[in-house]
Amino acid sequence: MRSGSEPAGHVSWGIGAAHTDVMKDPGVRRVDFGYFVRPVEETGTGHPRVEPCLGYLIDHPGGLLLVDTGMGRHPEVDEHYRPRRRELAEALAEVGVRASDIALVVNCHLHFDHCGGNPQLVGRPIVAQRVELDAARSTPDYTLPELVDAPGLRYELLDGEAEVLPGVLVVPTPGHTAGHQSVVVRRGDGAVVVAGQSHDTATAYSSDVLAWRARGDGHPPPLPVPPGWIDRLQRLDPARVVFAHDHAVWQP
Numbered sequence: 001m002r003s004g005s006e007p008a009g010h011v012s013w014g015i016g017a018a019h020t021d022v023m024k025d026p027g028v029r030r031v032d033f034g035y036f037v038r039p040v041e042e043t044g045t046g047h048p049r050v051e052p053c054l055g056y057l058i059d060h061p062g063g064l065l066l067v068d069t070g071m072g073r074h075p076e077v078d079e080h081y082r083p084r085r086r087e088l089a090e091a092l093a094e095v096g097v098r099a100s101d102i103a104l105v106v107n108c109h110l111h112f113d114h115c116g117g118n119p120q121l122v123g124r125p126i127v128a129q130r131v132e133l134d135a136a137r138s139t140p141d142y143t144l145p146e147l148v149d150a151p152g153l154r155y156e157l158l159d160g161e162a163e164v165l166p167g168v169l170v171v172p173t174p175g176h177t178a179g180h181q182s183v184v185v186r187r188g189d190g191a192v193v194v195a196g197q198s199h200d201t202a203t204a205y206s207s208d209v210l211a212w213r214a215r216g217d218g219h220p221p222p223l224p225v226p227p228g229w230i231d232r233l234q235r236l237d238p239a240r241v242v243f244a245h246d247h248a249v250w251q252p
Helices: 075-081 088-094 131-140 203-216 231-236
Strands: 026-037 048-060 065-066 101-107 125-129 154-158 160-166 168-172 181-185 191-194 238-242
Touching: 026 075, 026 088, 048 181, 065 160, 101 160, 125 131, 125 181, 125 238, 131 154, 168 231, 203 231
Parallel strands: 065 101, 101 125, 125 154, 191 238
Antiparallel strands: 026 048, 048 065, 160 168, 168 181, 181 191
8 A cells, every 4th residue: 555655666565654563464565676677688578678676574573574685786797687776775764674673584586686685684584495595506697696605694494385474474486496485474354475586577477377267167278387386375365466576466
């Protein structure tokens, strides 16, 4: 929900203020880390595309959880993607918190544009799938190693689904990477799914949900085949699904 006093691009689901211990449900707020330009050879459209880089702050009675931490820096990365960054401190300040307020970090995956602020969050548990961290450490050009293995970083490794705070689930959603994961925030008015880069756009997610629905209806083939984990997410009854590189929000 957006109020007239919020900056452009600021969106929250459930609350519009900073952390409070009296709220009944966790709130989810968008964090704007800037944007980058995906070059024409990666878009499949014949044109470059400007994409946002978005994180999400989960305001939970058990502590503030940050999903993704922005874009890292490297000369080759900057030349290729031409990013316009908002640093971690600036992006968090816009939603009324400081890096020192963050209690827990979840990276949907460990590419440079999702874990760029991790070195500034030393000491907090960083939740990642074990297969994702293994890939980030062993695959050439997978990410920027200095972001993944900065001194003092502490990982909490998962081998599948886990509840990381009461009512907050981490669910594996492989595809973009083998260790990609999404975060499901259960609320009284419906779950919010922070889907990261499971899909580049809300439209792409909608297409897979419709394919899942058609298969459930017994619609005759041929039909597209959605990822197997779509069934798990949809059975959690999401009211909203949000993404790392799309301002649009999927709703049923």
